[in-house]
Amino acid sequence: MWWLRLPDNARFSSQSFSRMTLATATQTEKARDKAGVSPNGSRRSGPDTAFHLLVAASALLVLVVLGGLVVLMGVGGSQAFRTFGLGFAFHDVWNPVADLYGAWAPLFGTIVSTLIGVAIALPLAFGTAFWLTAMAPPRIAAIVGTAVQLLAAVPSIIFGMWGFFTIVPFMARTVQPFLTHHFKHVPGIRFIIHGAPFGTGLMTAGLVLAVMIAPFMTAVMRDVFAAMPNMLRESAYGLGATRWDVMWKVVVPWSRSGMIGAIVLGMGRALGETMAVTFVIGNVTAVGWSLFAPRSTVASLIALQFPESPAGSLRLSALLALGFILMLLSFASLALARMLRGDTK
Amino acid sequence: MSDTTVPTTGWKPNPRAARRRSADHVATAFGMVMAGILVLVLASILWTLLSRGLAGLSAAAIMKPMGPPGSSSGLANAIVGSLIQTFIALLMATPLGLGCGIYLSEYGAETNRFASCVRFVSDVLMSVPSILVGLFVYQVMVAPFGHFSALAGSVALAILAVPIIVRTTEDMLRLVPTSMREAGAALGATRWRVTLSLCLRSAKTGVLTGILLALARVSGETAPLLFTSLGNQNWSFSLNKPMASLPVTIYQYAGASYEDWVQLAWAGALLVTMGVLAINIAVRVSARRG
Secondary structure (H helix, E strand, C coil): CHHHCCCHHHHHHHHHHHHHHHHCCCCCHHHHHHHCCCCCCCCCCHHHHHHHHHHHHHHHHHHHHHHHHHHHHHHHHHHHHHHHHHHHHHCCCEECCCCEECCHHHHHHHHHHHHHHHHHHHHHHHHHHHHHHHHCCHHHHHHHHHHHHHHCCCCHHHHHHHHHHHHHHHHHHHHHHHHHHHHCCCHHHHHHHCCCCCCCCHHHHHHHHHHHHHHHHHHHHHHHHHCCCHHHHHHHHHCCCCHHHHHHHHHHHHCHHHHHHHHHHHHHHHHHCCHHHHCCCECCCCCCCCCCCCECCHHHHHHHHHHHCCCCCHHHHHHHHHHHHHHHHHHHHHHHHHHHHHHHC | CHHHCCCCCCCCCCHHHHHHHHHHHHHHHHHHHHHHHHHHHHHHHHHHHHHHHHHHCCHHHHHCCCCCCCCCCCCHHHHHHHHHHHHHHHHHHHHHHHHHHHHHHHHCCCCCHHHHHHHHHHHHHHHCCHHHHHHHHHHHHHCCCCCCCHHHHHHHHHHHHHHHHHHHHHHHHHHCCHHHHHHHHHCCCCHHHHHHHHHHHHCHHHHHHHHHHHHHHHHCCCHHHHCCCECCCCCCCCCCCCECCHHHHHHHHHCCCCHHHHHHHHHHHHHHHHHHHHHHHHHHHHHHHC
């Protein structure tokens, strides 16, 4: 079994480890019994190797699971990729009746709703983290900080429900009529707000995503800000800097990589979010610039259409191909986070 | 020194200082407004959840199984189904995650390329969209057998739990001082014995925290269960058959047009959130004590 062979340095370190143990010759019998060592002192014996193999095997299993995930998604989607070519990603037709599939409509929905979500969540998270670290009285900061951290753990379906029952009616009854009434004739804005007042759409999805990722981003940013040595902060204040000066010219440059990490991680969450979005996106596979018309995202389309796609059909394959693209997107965002963080450290 | 003394008359504020001060005022207001908005929005979510969830929560909602609309049904089988699936998922994820975490911290030096590969993969798994995990398990465990099963749902949840356990186990084991390992070795303990009886035992609280966090994460997951354990209107304890779960039931009921189903969905949402928050609070309290 070549793949279970131990890496060289691991073998080396375990040798040096047992050499070290051999050096301790004078031991009382009692201590030996306690530590479970046979008196003859054969330490690189079966159990040790078996243990090493066991933990290495579980590490390998983790590797295999991700490998399997990527491979199966690619294999399952290969039929769609073969039928539609690489243009699959940029065709804007998703028509199960005619058996014609292109990924552009859901991809566009995913990307735009994520961007809206991050654009709204970023000032919220940054402002709150700023308030928590620089202004809030310590006791209130502790309470609010803990609450925000706890809310980052609330399951996404709760945000979806809240959006469905609160934001959607609000958008349909208040925001959309208001916008249509006042901006109907403004050329640059007209095509963004175009659409019947259903309340669902990219803007609603972006809002719900923003509320979902903001606590998470706030919690990370607060940790990053708090990690800065206090001396830097005190020196800046000592030089007469205002709170904002300290924030903008000392804290932000110091913690830039951590902040970017927080943003990208929040983005990754928004990209793959299913439940929160499915409730509020409207689920229509169309492409258009209107932020207030029903649309769909990759994850919501998979969640809705997968159960009704028969095994072996082109539709199923197209959905798996969508999954593959989503996988690539999430992988890219993680790699970006790592790269940006690695660069500045 | 004499020209730096503050003049008593004719003093005018430095325009740059004035600008900085007004920028500070704007930024302060901005921070407060943003924090206020975030806190208000989150409070509104909790308020909606509490008021509508408590309205739907009753003894019947917890004790009775799901049923057709209008028939005073409950969520009992979904609650039990969720508990069973999460429990089995943890049963699978814990040994695997512990093993992998131990490998990474005890055998995976910086120069070990296999270990850094596993570390990276585990990080990727942590951020994989959960619906893709559902798709993967569907292809591996549902499509070949031709039917949905609770076991498939548990496997999907386990895949989501493993990377969290791996990460915390590795981090916690790395915090164990080397002198502890050396002391164990000096007593003549074998390496597996040192790892299990010394390192793992002294890192117990941290490792347990990781398992609890994984539990909190997977107990609210809906997307991976949609195509694996599917959901079930009736009682079922067979791992080989579709099983109901609380999040999937919430998803089905919330979009329904029956008022009593919507109420049950809110009650379920309240239960899930309270469970997740309780676990997180328990983690926090134990971390503060430990």
